[in-house]
Amino acid sequence: MYKYDEYDHAMVEARVAEFSDQVRRRLAGEITEDQFKPLRLMNGLYLQLHAYMLRVAVPYGTLDSRQMHMLAHIARKYDRDYGHFTTRQNIQYNWIKLEDAPAILEDLASVEMHAIQTSGNCIRNISSDQWAGAAADEITDPRPWAELLRQWSSFHPEFSYLPRKFKIAVIAAEEDRAAMRLHDIGIQIVEKDGQHGAAFYVGGGMGRTPMIAPLIKDFVPLDDMLSYAEACLRVYNRYGRRDNIYKARIKILIHELGADEYRRQVEEEWAHVKSLGIDPPKAEFDRIAKQFTPPALDASAPDDIDRSDPDFAVWVDQNVAAHKVPGHAIVNISLKPVGGIPGDASSAQIDLMADLAEKHSHDELRVTHAQNIVLPHVRKADLYAIWQALDTAGLATPNLDLISDIIACPGLDYCSLANARSIPVAQKIAARFSDLGRQKELGELKLKISGCINACGHHHAGHIGILGVDRKGTENYQLLLGGSGAEDVSLGTITGPGFDEDGIVDAIERVTDKYLATRTDGERFVDTFRRVGMAPFKEAIYG
């Protein structure tokens, strides 16, 4: 894992001191809210429905046990004993007091964490594959590149006031577990003629105008990755629509220019940027990469799993994934128990996951964009002990990628921008499909819910998506089908008129029934939808 050097420490500590003083001045009445608001947002502090909300950055979703324990400590000491893991692979706290914010940032800094660049029109926290460094299908660990991008983008003066927020994802496998093409820049590390390079997909996003990022360059030598990214951003910074917040994301610029013209302008800019010497010396990259050296795993560790406990076997089949080293596995901890709140974890649960990581996963954890937690490097022989510990803490729900593994944004229960509540809808759907046999019969089915058009819950990218809208003051839900945030990326289509809270659950059941009656062997829900189209589903829903 990356460890801060003296510069990282100095930057974060200086920021804590600066913000502490800003908070002091605000509380003393020396500055107004209008003056203070942009300052607190730069430190991840929002004002939400019930209190201040603090968003803590988890770079590319990677944490060690010390950091995870600190997240539990903050939940316990300053919040109401829980935190909410988000689709941005971060964590949010919903009940923060302004007067506590400086102490919290100090606590975070003590474990090399912060809340910088979790808000505002800058380059946000970089996201990545939650199985990075462990996945059987990756060509390299993408995180050293994500870390390089993090360092380059942190407080980058030219990109601190972009036309709009900017999100970058880096992956290095064919299977896309990070919704890479729904980011402003999605980078896939690929191999060509024995060399690794970066494929740049630029101009994706969700929100009010969802778009899939087109391929802008298929192979940028990795030594040039930063200068190419810089060129991509410069063109955007220059021509992005600052006049209209709804048209300010890079996706709109590229859509309006066309990918070819944008590419041409980036190439022109890149020729200039390359001469500025922005790309780091190899020694600097090597320094970073060394900190992601894979843990020493014993490839001769026993490869078989004792499956005599049937409940354990069910969990292994659903939540455990292949590791690149024999005898090892990736554990996916579901934060989606039936009746629970997607992504929420209590401080005790967070502590337990930290303990398990320390004991069984080379001290590493990951946060996934599906609002779950991963223990990336586990010996197969330890799986049973891990499962038992998770089970006693309500963390062993065997539903990864099934219909009840729902992504849901905080919605109107917490969010001041919401039109409708998301969480109760997620809970009702999970309850309706609570029978595990039924969920498994339906197979992989990604259901994603947002409480408004901002799409924090990725509803466009759900095999089934739900969007909360406000219909004359009452909550109403639109249904979308056929989206995907994975390598088969697509955007969902709205079925038709919306539903109330119970109506949407019934509609989903009619959709899944139709799928079961229509599918051919081996077809996932989204495959069937793509084959037969919307019409049969529409008929099933509306008659």
Added chain:
Amino acid sequence: MKLLTGNDLKTGFVTWWTGADWSLHIEDAADVGEHGEAILAAEEGARRVNAPYIIAGEQTPDGPRPAHIKDRIRALGPTVRPDLTLKPADPNAGDWVI
């Protein structure tokens, strides 16, 4: 009726204008009539409240009730965590919101 609400500067907690001061409990909220803007400006100036705004509501036997569900959720707390609301012991408290 018109209600004046905002968040407490220090804690961020939802507060309601009582006619003389701020309260966490909507039961204490006063009808500000036409004076909302003036109170809002004065209180924001005094920095006792953050992001105040005026909402429509109605007087009911149980006290003032905001017209919009968002403000009812603000008044009580998250509907999905009754234990974290202002009325954790009342199993029917959520009915007031919906």
